[in-house]
Amino acid sequence: MSTTKIIIAGFGGQGILFTGKLMAYQGMIAGRYVSWLPSYGPEVRGGTCNCSVIVSDEPIGSPIIDSPDIVIAMNRPSLDKYEPTLAKGGKLFVESSLIDRKAERDDVTVYYVPAAEIASENGDNRLGNMVVHGNVMSRSDCFPFDTVAAAIEKVISARHRDLLDINMKMLEAGYKYES
């Protein structure tokens, strides 16, 4: 029986909620229990935004996460806020092209991913979220890479259908990246 609790946090507009949805769909496709809970309220583009995703083999009690197993910090305020809450032995992903400090915890595993940079090299600097998620997939068995194509089909809106291929490319770039 395993349960993985993930917090993804960053600026509004970085695709935080989208990434969470993608994760939730991957969990669902794998036949597991999932929950997705956004921060909601006056957050707008440029404001702070976060999203809690739980993937589990058993029914999920509280969808609210106190102590995440994985934290994805896409900006500095998110790192400051969520690094202390990460469970001992957890995984911390740091968007190192946007965050100017190193992690302070020594009881967790830290992965520095210059996501915006990698995204930019691959042709679209807006897709750092997909790069990081690609990297998460390579570091955690919670999200098998072979479920992501089917999941992204479900999540991407009709309006952005033309971005499907480039999203897959970013996921692959992140998956292959080794810090």
Added chain:
Amino acid sequence: MSEKVLMKGNEAIAEAAIRSGCRFYLGYPITPQTEVAAYMAKRMPKIGGTFLQAESELSAINMVYGVASAGKRCMTSSSSPGISLKCEGLSYLAACDLPSVIVNVQRGGPGLGGIQPSQSDYFQATKGSGHGDFRMIVLAPSSVQEMADLTSLAFDLADKHRMPAMILADGTIGQMMEPVELAEDMHATQYEKPWACTGTKLERGHNIINSLILKPEILERLNIERYEKYKIVESEEVRYEEYMMDDAEICIVAFGIASRVAKSAIMEARKQGVKVGLIRPITLWPFPAEPIRAAADKVKAFISVELSMGQLIYDVRLASECKKPVHLCSRVGGMITSPDYVLKKILEVNEMGGAV
């Protein structure tokens, strides 16, 4: 059954309403329930239904009164401050025995309060949602699936008993996404509505829907008759879930999001050898008093876990006839109890035994 989809709780309410035969949605936006209206705005025009954003909450609830009077399934939704505005209309709907579904995705109060989740409209929903003697059926979903299932049930129960039914949800369940499975057609039962104002076609007398009754002896009779109906609802429609109650020494009572947090805490407490269980009211009215009364003979204490300053606790005390102490574990104002917070309370109560 169709395939499982990932949906927000608010969207699940809207889709379930449509699949239950609701073709009239009358609303006014407010966080954290706006997705209900947004979903209806998108879907209703495509299926020949009506989406109408009224100029105010008051107007929306009175449009519900109109549609319900014509015997059509209709729904409105809002969040706490907006529901306060609709309360006058709720009293009129109850007075005229009009089937209708009202959704409250609660946020912190009082006043304008905040926009984060809360359960502090419990009294309002179950006891005082308007003036005069009346009741509403109140259903409390604790998952996105239940947002859908209980919405469908609300339409059926409202029609069956000719009264307003409320979905009492909260910001968390409204905003969260979970997999949902929706039946193609949830419109399980078609109810005849010979009382509806649909035109006499010169074949019958007028149907009159009115709540002004100036003769006290008639108004008294109507009130008494309505309460006889409520007795039937109380005997037929109580719904609840028991979780790990077989050997429980402590009984938590909680609904909605609080019950989910409680379940996580119960799992942890059991790992530590504390025998604790949960009674989760699914209908808040009619309240599941009987299982709580029965539990009072077995457990040493109750804990009411709620996102209010102590509202549900009164019904737990009444139902348990004060045979055992009832403790309160709550957060308010948009703060949510964590499993750890509830666990601490469980361990504290366990330490106290049956003492107050």
